[in-house]
Amino acid sequence: LSGIAALIELSLLYFFTSVLNIYYIISVIPSYLIGGSIQFILIKYFNFKNKSKKIIKQASIYLLVIAGGFLLTLCFMYIFVEFFNIWYLFARIITIIIVLVYSFNMHKYFTFRHK
Secondary structure, three states, X not given: OHHHHHHHHHHHHHHHHHHOOOXXXXXXXXXXXXXXXXXXXXXXXXXXXXXXXXXXXXXXXXXXXXXXXXXXXXXXXXXXXXXXXXXXXXXXXXXXXXXXXXXHHXXXXXHOOOO
């Protein structure tokens, strides 16, 4: 299900960067935020099958986790594109995989943990 959010994010990144001609690092911002919002709903209810009513607390922790993922995304995107000359969409795919490992573990053990 995170793949659905990733496809939406990649599509938005392409649209903002290639169609609207917005610098790729700036395009990451709205695409990441929209993809992250969709991902919250998908992973809460489907991946982790979490029925907790503490949605405000979970959303707060989720925001901290995705803030960390966002910083990792910006750093890796810049490094891959500017230093390794990797095409921005391919760089984002690589970055998604890296950040996915970080995010999954943070959500499993902190955001949606079972007590």
